[in-house]
Amino acid sequence: MSNTDRPNPSTQRPVALVTGAARGLGAAIAKALGVAGWVVAGLDLTPCATTLSIQVDVTDAAAVADAVQLVERDLGPIAALVTVAGIYEELLIDDITDSAWDRMLAVNIGGTINACSAVVPVMLKRGAGAIVTISSDLGVGGSQGDAHYAATKGAIVGFSRSLARELLTDGIFVNSVAPGAADTAMLSAESPWRADSFLKTLPIPRLVRPDEIAGAVLFLLEAGNTMTGQLVSPNSGATI
Template identity: 55%
Template structure:
């Protein structure tokens, strides 16, 4: 079964240059979609766009090129972000602001860029990417978890706002995933932590991509929901 999010339009993936974003881009491309990647670095996509997602003007300009070069956007996946661990008392106002600007602001900016076209077309699919930490929290993750938690509230509210106009909005909230964001010394790679997970391993980027594709192509009955591939970290 396919929905209004599949076929006949371009897909945009923010954070497409590596990790989860690169896997999602490749998976969407394998379905025959034309994919535009928006990142601080060049991405292996049909149209590679370099911009800071926290800069609304830059995002609007970049996604304007997608419309011109690939056609109307029918799928948006907002992956762009970064990870940082700090004790709560060491999180400066600047670090709070930057974390929110990139994660929540970047998500909002990308949505603002594609929604007019989706609403005019009467259809589209948006998948935001949050984190399992937004659901369960984590020590020394306060600003990251808060920013990812804000994405959950944004997703649910936007889903209610645009569902009756043919645009579905849902969220994927991965658990610790095997990407370059997790350094070799990361506590999430520690054997003792992995043994606390029912699956005893990190999530793979291709598994997150499959969750996204399900919501895009098969999950036409999902609206404002959170799908969390997390190896059992949160059940």
């Protein structure tokens, strides 16, 4: 695990930790948080354009725990966690190998659990905090050719709602964002989600923009103690 030179952020600005912040949706969320006044630490396999960038594999629970301690030491108390790190793969059920299942589970649900398990104890000590997990519209509605991905994203919803109940009286609020097909590099140019035949079926006939998903995350963080255990789905009206 490596980190940048130690920053010296203002102690008046709240600290947010974003996993998967190097690119795509994670980078968009980290940028939006920065614009909104947060000091942002990014965790990813590659460097992040954040105040503090830590290269770590989210499937490594010990490394994630060490990263959380580093953020608390160098930036201050973590007020918010956003778990974005994830992978996507389109495979029919007969083509999903054991290794494909293991990797999808380890990164998507395992990485989410590792980050929450590392951050919740420090939030409990202060009796305050906010967590937003990133699920997927496919975790709610499912889809042909996405069984292992949808399974992990559905698990994130169940995990998040259970965590919200568990932490309800401890001043920690947990919510999820379940985006529809988003315009990021995670979707290949040949992806069926980019096809006009699919987009024309949507009430808003286009892919969701990363900044729109980032806006949903900010909304949940700014909702403070008025929302917990909720699921927000910016999905171009794919599920109504």
